[in-house]
Amino acid sequence: MARTSYTGARPLPLHTRAHRFALVGWNFVAIYAGYKRIQRKKGLSPGEKDRRYSAQHQRAAERIYKLATRMEGLLIKTCQFISSRADVAPPEYVAVLSHLQDRVPIRPFPEVEAQVRRELGASPDEIYDGFERTPVASASLAQVHRARTKDGRDVAVKVQYPGIERVVETDLVNISILVRILARIERNFDFRVLMDEMRKYVPRELDFVLEGESAERVARDLAHRADIRVPKVVWEHSARRVLTLExxxxxKISDIPRLDEAGIDPNQVALIMTEAYCEQILVHGFFHADPHPGNLLVMPGPVVVFLDFGLAKELPDEFRRNYARLIIAIIGGDHEAMVQAFRALGFKTRSDDPESLIALGKSFFEVGGPEAKPYVDVDVMPEVNERLARILKANPVTEIPGDVLLIFRVIGLMSGLQKRLDSRVNMIDTITPYAEAEAAGAAGAAAG
Ligand SMILES: Nc1ncnc2c1ncn2[C@@H]1O[C@H](COP(=O)(O)OP(=O)(O)O)[C@@H](O)[C@H]1O
Ligand SMILES: [Mg+2]
Structure with a gap:
């Protein structure tokens, strides 16, 4: 059957594809069974149970780590996400999977050399001075080598792993199959929204020219902030699969001991991050959608550096304003406005009863607990989840707009980061001025 390609690449051969699918499935079953065994075991003391769970988290995380380094592609991205959720993920997962943020097993130099030659028309040694053989970092789609330009600028050369398109294409095909199966089992929620959004954004990550343009756009938008920085793109040595950056x-933003050593206050860093996202999402409607620790550096000042604009998202103006209205409504506890804003954004529930949308809105701040922490508090989360699940079961949210998915992703990653930084940022005080300014624009637009 003819099918259009997501990335323009061919998927891997069918037997490899099936093998990938089976391996992921098998590992999932093995991990699930490990947890079930502990759950079923009767008569364990609480201490013994904790010890067994901790050992199982460790085993599961190591299994996932091995699987991801073997499979590459989107599985690494998934692990980066899990390892960034220090707020909710078990510490064993965070410790093991954090290596995949910037320490993925590397590709040998000849492969890198060939990729540079194909993309830039000459070998790294002809283009740069002192192109280092060993990369300084390696992540989901590329590894990064240090070098100098002939005119003496220090650069990071991001070289896409050869053949990664086919891996990503295969993953998208496999995920779309899973999504179709899920859609048949779970009829209350349409997972195709998720698939549509992935289909749109994942292939863009393979285009480093687009990535360079996104970096420049955010750099322009935030140019007035001396405490936020985006590396400059060296366009003359960049192409679709090679990106040369200052x-x-x-x-690394999660390296708290080194931040301490440099006399940098993590709480200050957390505040800059929060403001950076308020401004990107609410004011400019264009944002870096992948703030896991591997993509964020800190310099003395402190200055927060955003790397990796492969995943960047533009919001339609009207959506952005409605989103600001939603935030104002949630902060003010105005249920009617909350429901109106959710609906204007494109959320739909099975029945007209507004209870589900109100519960959803309220849960955003409830997860911080009574002390209103700027991240998910694991002690109150089960309770909030249970209540939410009960209400959603009676009247499920049947449609969520694709445009919020990457915002939710950012909210999740930020929650993990705030926890790591032990942030005391007051979210309401920080968000309100941004949201109010934009929501006022919405009212004006509606009146005019
Ligand atoms: N301009 C830069 N300066 C220094 N290090 C960088 C730079 N760009 C990337 N890196 C390092 O390389 C890693 C991978 O780069 P990134 O752009 O995040 O690639 P990927 O899209 O594969 O995640 C980063 O986590 C960071 O450690
Ligand atoms: Mg990255």
Whole structure:
């Protein structure tokens, strides 16, 4: 059957594809069974149970790590996401999978050399001075080598793994099959929204020219902030699969001991991050959608550096304003306005009863607990989840707009980051001025 390609690449041969699918499935079953065994075991003391769970988290995380390094592609991206959720994920997962944020097993130099030659028409040694053989970092789609331009600029050369398109294409095909199966089992929710959004954004990550343009756009939008930085693109040495960037010597945002050593206040860093996202999402409607720790560096100042604009999202103006209205309504506890804003954004529920949307809106701040932490508090989360699930069961949300998915992703990653930084940022005080300014624009637009 003829089918259009997501990325323009061919998927891997069918037997490899089936093998990938089976391996992921098998590992999932093995991990699930491991947890079930502990759950079923009767008569364990609480201490013994905790110890067994911790050992199982460790085993599961190591299994997933091995699987991801073997499979590459979207599985690495998934692991980066899990490892970034220090707010909710078990610490064993965070520790093991964090390596996949910027320490994926590397490709040998000849492969890198060939890729640079294909993309830029000459070998790395002809183009740069001192192109380092060993990469400084490696992540989901590329590895990064240090070098100098002939005119003496320090650069980071991001070289896409050869053949990664076919891996990503295969993953998208496999996920779309899963989504279709899920849609038949779980009829209350349409997972195709998720698939549509992935189909649109994942292939773009393979285009480094687009990535360079996104970086420049956010750099322009945030140029007035001396405490936020985006590396400059060196266009003359960039193409679809090779991106040359100004090299930034910074500290990984989650490396708290090194931040301390440099006298940088993590709480200040958390505040800058929060403001950066308020401004990108609510004011400019264009944002970096992948703030996991591997994509964020900190320099003395503190200055927060955004890397990796492969996943960047533009919001329609009207959507952005309605989103600001929703935030104002949630902060103010105005249920009627909350429901109106959710509906204007494109949320639909099975019946007209507004209870589900109200519960959903309220849960955004409830998960912070009574002390209103700027991240998910695992002690209150089960309770909030249970209540939400009960209400949603009676009247499920049947449609969520694709445009919120990457916002939810950012909210999740930010929650993990705030926890890591032990942030005390007051979310309401920080978000309100941004949301109010934009929501006022919405009222004006509606009146005019
Ligand atoms: N301009 C830069 N300066 C210094 N290090 C960088 C730079 N760009 C990327 N890196 C390092 O390389 C890693 C991978 O780069 P990234 O753009 O995130 O690739 P991917 O899209 O594969 O995640 C980053 O996590 C970071 O450690
Ligand atoms: Mg990255």
């Amino acid at each position: 090299y930034i010597d910074g500290i």
